[in-house]
Amino acid sequence: MMNTTTFPPPPLSTLFSLNSHTFSLLRTSPPSTSSAAKFTTFIRAERTTTTSITTNPTPSQRSEDHTLLSLLRSRKTEEAWLLYSQSPHLPNPTCLSRLVSQLSYQNTPESFSRAQSIISRLHHERQLHRLDSNSLGLLAVSAVKSGHTLYAISIIKSMLRSNYLPHFKAWSAVVSRLSGSPDNGPNDAIRLYYSVTKRIRRVEDRTLVAHSWPDTAAFNAVLNACANLGDVTKFCQLFDEMPEWDVVPDALTYNVVIKLCARIDRKDLLVCVLMLMISKGVEPCITTLHSLVAAYVGFGDLETAERLVQALREGRRDLCRILRDISLAKVDGVDNEIEIKHENDDIVIKHENDGFEKLIPKSIIDNAEPPLLPRVYSPDSRIYTTLMKGYMKAGRLSDTVRMLEAMRRQEDSASHPDHVSYTTVISALVKAGSMDKARQVLYEMTRIGVPANLVTYNILLKGYCQQLQVDRAKGLIKEMTDVVGILPDVVSYNTLIDGCILVDDSAGALAYFNEMRARGIAPTKISYTTLMKAFALSGQPKLANKVFEEMLKDPRVKVDQVAWNMLVEGYCRMGLIEEGKSVVERMREHGFHPNVATYGSLANGIALARKPGEALLLWNEVKERCAPRRDDDANNSTLPPPIRPDEGLLDTLADICVRAAFFRKALEIVACMEENGISPNKTKFTRIYVEMHSRMFTSKHASKARQDRRREKKRASEAFKFWLGLPNEYYATEWSLNPPGRQDQYESDSI
Structure with a gap:
């Protein structure tokens, strides 16, 4: 009691x-x-x-x-x-x-x-x-x-x-x-x-x-x-x-150590963890061996994963020797990646100073005879399936299918394919776009008595939606519910909502969202942002905002940068720049800083609204975020983090500036593109210049102040033509936007 x-x-x-x-x-x-x-x-x-x-x-x-x-x-x-x-x-x-x-x-x-x-x-x-x-x-x-x-x-x-x-x-x-x-x-x-x-x-x-x-x-x-x-x-x-x-520490503790090695790219230490376990008297479990296979698969080292599984199939206990020899051979081929120093009966492994040296004693590396496994382990369906997932990830569809056939022929029932194995094959076929074959595997599962689960159906649903076969997806979910008796979950509904978006059916997306809640299934962050996406893409930013406000009130969901960006995107796609900027201000109040995606949406909205002055303000902010931090600002948490602009953002800003004849700023932006390894589209900018600005500066009647401003603009224009390779007054000469003694008077350019 x-x-x-x-x-x-x-x-x-x-x-x-x-x-x-x-x-x-x-x-x-x-x-x-x-x-x-x-x-x-x-x-x-x-x-x-x-x-x-x-x-x-x-x-x-x-x-x-x-x-x-x-x-x-x-x-x-x-x-x-x-x-x-x-x-x-x-x-x-x-x-x-x-x-x-x-x-x-x-x-x-x-x-x-x-x-x-x-x-x-x-x-x-x-x-x-x-x-x-x-x-x-x-x-x-x-x-x-x-x-x-x-x-x-x-x-x-x-x-x-x-x-x-x-x-x-x-x-x-x-x-x-x-x-x-x-x-x-x-x-x-x-x-x-x-x-x-x-x-x-x-x-x-x-x-x-x-x-x-x-x-x-x-x-x-x-x-x-x-x-x-x-x-x-x-x-x-x-x-x-x-x-x-x-x-x-127990076996699960060392399994977590294996996971950490995989997470921080320390493939060389995987075998050390296994040797350490055995030396400490901790008997590895089958999950330990699965973790090793999964780690090598995660590294993309299918050759080592295959040799590990084959050694288990042969009943070999010298797995530590096999893996150590492979590890040492690979280390010799990567320019002496590991440096080993002996200190007071311990070994110090120097590898990016990651702190693992305390976990590995000298005997683990220095032992002339690696320890044997305490007993023979046979690979189970989970290990085989993990290797199968590696084949799928590498795009080796035929090997994935062959592995399934090999598992069927195993004498040990623990190695026979289960629903996860079949689901992996279905996932590989879906990834390859073979929906009919994937459906045949589903029927085969039913025939031999291996029940498909919700994950299996969700993978098929996603495949149909990605191929824009939303009607077949709806038929599958009806079959799943009425015939098989499996109720859809939030992943199922999120997939259907996203499928409706792909075929431009925002009403269908909303219907599935409401059906999901009517069934008592709590929406996730993905549910909200996907529905917001539906309204943003269909030109209904106010409805996207309503979904966002409901998301803010839901204590089960943590609003993230993606949701804020989707709301900004909704307004900017309609050219509603002021509303978009208001959302950005709210974002900052909630502790989020605009990122490249945020600025990209604003730039697209500015281009649609034809407000080049806003583009200049946006570029100044982007330029400040791109600039290297000073030493005294490096640890200042109140400052927004630096960003690396992408091609879409910079190309849009440059396009706006060229069309508005803001050539100085256009040159700054294209210089930023080249610094970040992005090749500006000179062909496009040349076409814009010829179509819009080839007849600039032809009027001879203007006030002196206007002529001075025009002179500065013309200098910037000539510099931009020099960059494009068009005929200009700087050919075969060194040029500068600001010759010695001249102050930058470009600010008048933005008026």
């Missing part, structure tokens, strides 16, 4: 520093059906002497609480919920904590929604302090398993702010989910780890908070976050902390 011991409440009026908005808007994503993690209790970091705000219960209330507690003790959660929902008063803290715990432990969509409703009610009545840490921790775990990561984070952070230390299974579950999340998830995972361990270190007698200590799984989760970021320094720091918490 679960421990639901309560603790003295914190001195805060409420336990959570959260608002009801945070709790109420996270209910649409359906929770998973897997059970929440079991654990016994949570330990509070600091005791408080204050007492909770209580009222004197009436006899009828005490009777209801007694009945509710009896139902909860009998695990009659459904009856307990009905009693709670029909009662006008709040139960006592023990009943509330037990009810939230049991609802969270059930981990179904309905039970999770019920637990959230209790939290919302307690928040509204300022009674969140009635819940104990055990119930809150279980709710956080349930939120993670159901995909409500933001909700889980808010619970853990609020517990920490209220001086409660969550159980390690609760906070490590959140760290694990964050480590593989998009956007800033890995960084958030590392911050959460340090937030918890920092509070643990504040307690002198750590035995009081032993239930919050990180275990091996917690370290593996935060190390995985570092690996995903490619942060070697942080990875090594955390690895060195493991002995402090009496944690010993």
